[in-house]
Amino acid sequence: MELVKIYNIFISHAWKHSDEYERLVRMLNGTPRFRWKNFSVPECSPLLDIDDEHNRDALFKELAEQIRPVHCVVVLAGMYVNHSYWIKKEIEIAERYGKPVIGVKPWGREKVPTFVKEKAKAVVGWHTDSVVKAIKRYSL
Secondary structure, three states, rough: OOOOOOEEEEEEEOOOHHHHHHHHHHHOOOOOEEEEOOOOOOOHHHOOOOOOHHHHHHHHHHHHHHHHOOOOEEEOOHHHHOOOHHHHHHHHHHHHHHOEEEEEEEEEEEEEOOOOOOOOOOOOOOHHHHHHHHHHHOOO
């Protein structure tokens, strides 16, 4: 019987673009012989109200705790990442912990933010095989 590794994955994304996040989750869930655990921040997290400095600090700590045990961080790399404080922070946390970052180009797009290109071990297209191969190859 073949043993299948369970990959702990943090998906960095913007909730304003949650349709992409949900499509990626469905893609990974539907991949045969691929098991994973989602360490991403849930949309219902009370810490997503980041209007004051205390909540920013708390969210940063929560993100660090969620990224610390993962095998890799997958970044949905739409151009909106250039304007996302938190996605950049998530990538910085991944670097701090030595976690590989994998960029995923949004469906039908070619441009990826320079920040993601510079930080990622790989940037792949929106194809199940490409995403899963990158996760398997670069995960710790």
